[in-house]
Amino acid sequence: MTKNKNTTEDQLSLATQLATAYDDPSGSITPPLYQSSLFSFENFQTFKDTMAGQHQQYLYTRVANPTVNAFETMMAKAEGAEAGVAFSSGMAAISSTLMAFVKSGDHVACVEHVYPDAYRFFEKILRPFGVDITYHSVQDFENDPELLAGCRVAYLESPNSVLLQAMDLPKVAAHAKRHGAMTIIDNSWATPIFQRPLELGIDVVVHSASKYISGHSDVVAGVTVSSQENIQAIRELTLPLLGGKLAPFEAWLLVRGLRTLNARMKNHEATANLFIDRLTSHKAVNAVHSPVPNSVPGLSGRSGLLSIEFDRSVNIEKLVDQLEHFQLGVSWGGFESLVLPSKVSLAQKGEQNSLQRFGVPDTIIRVSLGLEDAEDLWKDFEGALEESVN
Ligand SMILES: Cc1ncc(COP(=O)(O)O)c(C=O)c1O
Incomplete structure (x- = not known):
């Protein structure tokens, strides 16, 4: 089919770009699955040049694989x-x-209510390796221009976990730039x-x-x-040496996931809006935690993950x-709807977890609204709620 030469890819909406067929010489509209751990060489010279970094060829799947690259390119x-x-x-x-x-001696400033296992990684691995970690509220990140002085990395989630507080990212990015701090954000929710x-x-x-992308x-x-430079640094150091590479089949499934991401997110959002509209006026609901789209710059919609905070009348x-x-x-x-009561996470044994540390109420149910019919879900939820109010 003739490509429209008047439209460059950048002019297309993201939905169209993600749904666009894979450009393969065979005509296949999905990328081939290269289920191979290694790649062989035509002759001694190309093998030697590849090892010396003077020739670009796939070598070993821990380092790079064409199917994984297809996902990485699409995601970028x-x-x-x-x-x-x-x-x-x-x-x-x-x-x-x-x-x-x-590295050891550096300072990381992290947002409060960060994903619990990210918090554990900071406390159980980075801190014992000599990295200083401090935690700050969304408001402090936004309003204290000196917060990131001397900081190597600002680690952000916006919105953050459970309470789903969104942050003014341009403001925080500007503070970080002034102090030469790198900003890293977990964008899984949005x-x-x-x-x-x-x-x-x-x-x-x-x-x-593992979440919406899949x-x-x-x-x-x-x-x-x-940037190319930052990704290259990861590719040369921690990807091969920590070895947490993605498997080709998983990458293939993720390419498939990205094709429908836009349609799924719009569906999740519509169901979330319906739930939020009806729940906020419910007498047993103290708050529905979900950021309001456009309440901070650059956040244009809401996903289907929200937290409902009940009053004590709800069992x-x-x-x-x-x-x-x-x-x-x-x-x-x-695709499926899920619930996770904060009581379960707060009851976790062992060291203090992030929900306990940052003070998440035990009356919260985190809800992941799936792709089922919104009215079916609501009927189910409303009925269960009515049965559970004392
Ligand atoms: C916000 C957030 N970031 C990161 C992760 C970790 O992702 P994974 O389970 O794919 O390791 C999770 C998992 O629940 C999460 O909720």
Whole structure:
């Protein structure tokens, strides 16, 4: 088919770019799955030159693989980045990215209510390695221009976990630039459909691709996108040496996920809007935590992950056990609706977790609204709620 020469790819909307067929010489509209751990060489010279970095050829899948590269390229395009690198999980993306840029003696400023395992990574791995970590509220990041003085990395989530507080990213990015601090943000909640942090001045974006990017609850994966220089630094250091690479089949599934990301996010948003409209006026609901689109610069929509804070009249255990179309489980961002009561996370044994440290109420249910019919979901939720109010 003739390509419209008057339209460059950059002029197309993101939805069209992501849905556009793969450009393969065979005519295949999906990328080939290179399920191979290594790549062989035609002769001694090309092998030697590749090892010496003077020839570009695939060598070993821990370092690079064509199917994984197809996902990385698509993801970089989605976020408006120069380059991307994929990992075996969101945590591998977060840890490998931080360890590429932070060393002993550095200071990391992290937003409060950060994803609990990111918090554990800071406390259990980075801190014992001699990295100083401090935690700050969204308001402090925005309003204290000196907060990032002497800081190596500002680690952000916007919105953050459970309370889903959104941040004025251009403001924080400007503070960070003035002090030479690198900004890293977890953009798993909004996805590039609703927020493109690099365009707002942020340096590096990380994702748990296990959530909306996959969308089908069948993949655990992560990805980091940034400038060519930053991604190269990760590719040379922590990707090969920590070894958290993404498997080719998972990458293939993630390409498929990206095709439908826009349509899914719009569907999740419509269901979230319906729930928020009806819940905010409910007598037993103290608050619905979900950022209002456009309340901060660059956040144009809301995903289906929200937290409902009830008053003490609601029996949380009874509520979740009454639900028919919501599964009880961790994670989020899939086709299925899920609930996770904060009581479960707060009861976790062992060292103090981030929910306990930053003070999350025990009357919260985090809800991941899936792709089921919104009215079916509401009927189920409303019925269970009515049964559970004392
Ligand atoms: C906000 C956020 N970031 C990162 C992660 C970690 O991702 P993964 O489970 O893919 O390692 C999660 C997982 O729940 C998350 O909620």
